[in-house]
Amino acid sequence: xxxNPVTNELMPATAARPRPLQRLLLAVARxxxxxAGGPDTGDDDRIDWARAVPFIAMHAACLGVLWVGVxxxxxxxxxxxxxxxxxxxxxxxxxxxxxxAFRTSRPVQFLFALFGAMSVQRGPLWWAAHHRNHHxxxxxxxxxxxxxxxxxxxxxxxxxxxxRGFRTDAASIPDLMRYPELRLLDRFDILVPVATAAGLFxxxxxxxxxxxxxxxxxxxLLIWGFFISTVLLFxxxxxxxxxxxxxxxxxxxxxxxxxxNALLALLTFGEGWHNNHHHFxxxxxxxxxxxxxxxxxxxxxxxxxxxxxxxxxxxxxxxKRVG
Ligand SMILES: [Zn+2]
Ligand SMILES: [Zn+2]
Numbered sequence: 001x002x003x004n005p006v007t008n009e010l011m012p013a014t015a016a017r018p019r020p021l022q023r024l025l026l027a028v029a030r031x032x033x034x035x036a037g038g039p040d041t042g043d044d045d046r047i048d049w050a051r052a053v054p055f056i057a058m059h060a061a062c063l064g065v066l067w068v069g070v071x072x073x074x075x076x077x078x079x080x081x082x083x084x085x086x087x088x089x090x091x092x093x094x095x096x097x098x099x100x101a102f103r104t105s106r107p108v109q110f111l112f113a114l115f116g117a118m119s120v121q122r123g124p125l126w127w128a129a130h131h132r133n134h135h136x137x138x139x140x141x142x143x144x145x146x147x148x149x150x151x152x153x154x155x156x157x158x159x160x161x162x163x164r165g166f167r168t169d170a171a172s173i174p175d176l177m178r179y180p181e182l183r184l185l186d187r188f189d190i191l192v193p194v195a196t197a198a199g200l201f202x203x204x205x206x207x208x209x210x211x212x213x214x215x216x217x218x219x220x221l222l223i224w225g226f227f228i229s230t231v232l233l234f235x236x237x238x239x240x241x242x243x244x245x246x247x248x249x250x251x252x253x254x255x256x257x258x259x260x261n262a263l264l265a266l267l268t269f270g271e272g273w274h275n276n277h278h279h280f281x282x283x284x285x286x287x288x289x290x291x292x293x294x295x296x297x298x299x300x301x302x303x304x305x306x307x308x309x310x311x312x313x314x315x316x317x318x319x320k321r322v323g
Contacts, residue, residue, distance in 0.1 A: 034187055052161040064223040082229045082233050093131075102313065119230065144165065147241070156241065193226075197222055251276065269295035
């Protein structure tokens with residue numbers, strides 16, 4: 001006997017594998033509830049195309065730019081959304097949730113989890129669990145996204161769309177699983193992006209009514225502020241998996257193939273100092289030298305000055321002299 005993943009009922013062993021239609025229905029249900037049919041136990045390394053439809057549709061929606069055109073307002077909103085969410089991903093999803101590089105209060109933890117969730121890179125638990133496994137097994141066959149083992153496409157986005165890639169490894173994040181609000185955010189990870197998209201559309205329509213001189217409207221802010229900005233944000237974020245494990249310099253002789261890459265550091269607000277980071281993942285700062293700009297770290301310092309976060313873990317003095 002086995003559990004039917006759609007109905008959660010016991011079914012005879014002969015029917016253990018769900019039929020194609022059942023698999024399709026389950027995939028669609030998981031667009032809205034990532035735990036529909038019970039926790040995802042998939043370990044399949046093939047791309048789950050049915051479940052990947054929203055991700056693909058998000059890319060296709062960027063073509064809407066052909067209809068909505070562009071304005072300075074739309075570009076500013078797209079850049080602002082990119083910056084806010086890149087900071088939330090790098091400062092909180094990565095340095096806080098995955099690495100515990102500083103401390104904060106529960107409300108601020110949730111607030112930045114929400115900003116991170118606006119990025120359509122799933123919930124903070126999913127993100128942190130995959131990333132901890134990446135560090136544990138970096139550039140070995142157990143790394144979720146090593147470019148050395150499966151190539152560029154796999155390390156960049158292929159892994160993200162497989163059944164194994166959709167699963168959250170709860171065993172890697174026991175410290176985070178105790179927060180019900182984070183578990184909820186993870187389970188219904190599509191809600192925050194949908195609300196974000198709707199909010200941008202309403203903002204654009206409001207601006208069209210009260211400030212027509214800005215030459216924007218709801219559809220334009222939706223396409224630029226949400227779709228184009230999100231797709232750009234995604235592809236830049238995952239260059240740290242695909243490109244920063246191949247191209248750049250190595251200050252530290254780490255067991256993996258991580259690299260320091262100034263261009264990627266610029267685009268990802270400091271994450272491109274990836275060889276530094278793999279050598280000492282615990283620090284809130286990834287640029288170890290004064291000239292290794294790290295915008296996320298500067299932002300975190302700003303939050304620390306405001307008293308919203310504290311106990312930022314420093315780079316050990318000895319490491320600042322290496323190389
Ligand atoms: Zn890495
Ligand atoms: Zn990391």
